[in-house]
Amino acid sequence: MRIIAGKYRGLKLEEFDLKNIRPTLDRAREGIFNKIQFDIPNSKCLDLFGGTGAFSLEFLSRGANEVITCDSNFDSCKLIEKNFSLAKIKPNLKNMDYMDCLNKLKDDKFDIIFVDPPFASDFGLNAIKFIDDSQMLTSEGVLIFEHSSDLNLSGSTDIKGLKNLKIIDTKKYGYITVDYLVRV
Numbered sequence: 001m002r003i004i005a006g007k008y009r010g011l012k013l014e015e016f017d018l019k020n021i022r023p024t025l026d027r028a029r030e031g032i033f034n035k036i037q038f039d040i041p042n043s044k045c046l047d048l049f050g051g052t053g054a055f056s057l058e059f060l061s062r063g064a065n066e067v068i069t070c071d072s073n074f075d076s077c078k079l080i081e082k083n084f085s086l087a088k089i090k091p092n093l094k095n096m097d098y099m100d101c102l103n104k105l106k107d108d109k110f111d112i113i114f115v116d117p118p119f120a121s122d123f124g125l126n127a128i129k130f131i132d133d134s135q136m137l138t139s140e141g142v143l144i145f146e147h148s149s150d151l152n153l154s155g156s157t158d159i160k161g162l163k164n165l166k167i168i169d170t171k172k173y174g175y176i177t178v179d180y181l182v183r184v
Contacts, residue, residue, distance in 0.1 A: 003087075005058075007060070007063075013054055015052060031173065033058060036112065036142060039140075040064050043111035044112075045059045046112070048113065051116065052083060057084065072096060074095065105136065106130075106134040107134075113131060144179075149177045165182065166184050167179050
């Protein structure tokens with residue numbers, strides 16, 4: 001896995017040796033960054049389920065001002081720190097449960113929020129509902145929700161119960177689907 005573009009372009013990142021960890025497919029990651037490339041410079045980003053830190057580093061590589069990375073898994077946090085050290089930068093890393101992190105940051109505003117939870121959980125929908133209720137996304141911001149293609153949200157422009165966010169686009173990459181949400 002490598003950083004696609006920007007300041008750290010080509011930087012080879014460490015990956016998990018574990019079979020139960022699912023990094024984002026390269027073509028999905030490239031598709032996501034192609035879609036939001038003009039939103040990244042000078043942005044404030046939240047990478048809610050940090051994993052390897054690849055998304056956080058890609059945001060910084062492409063000119064984000066600030067990236068907060070959250071992951072509850074100790075091994076993930078160690079890997080994120082290791083990958084950031086390859087770029088010679090220190091992560092703004094929160095080693096905590098995603099809901100604890102959201103509660104801590106609920107008064108902050110983000111230009112980009114990336115939500116890529118474990119697929120066999122309701123963490124993603126819970127996070128989106130919290131972000132919606134707390135209005136954590138700036139008026140021009142985008143929330144990117146990566147989930148299993150088995151979870152079909154594309155038949156509707158909104159996720160049930162959302163008041164301030166709506167889906168504006170959906171892209172499918174095999175077993176992965178990516179929804180893009182903006183403020184209403």
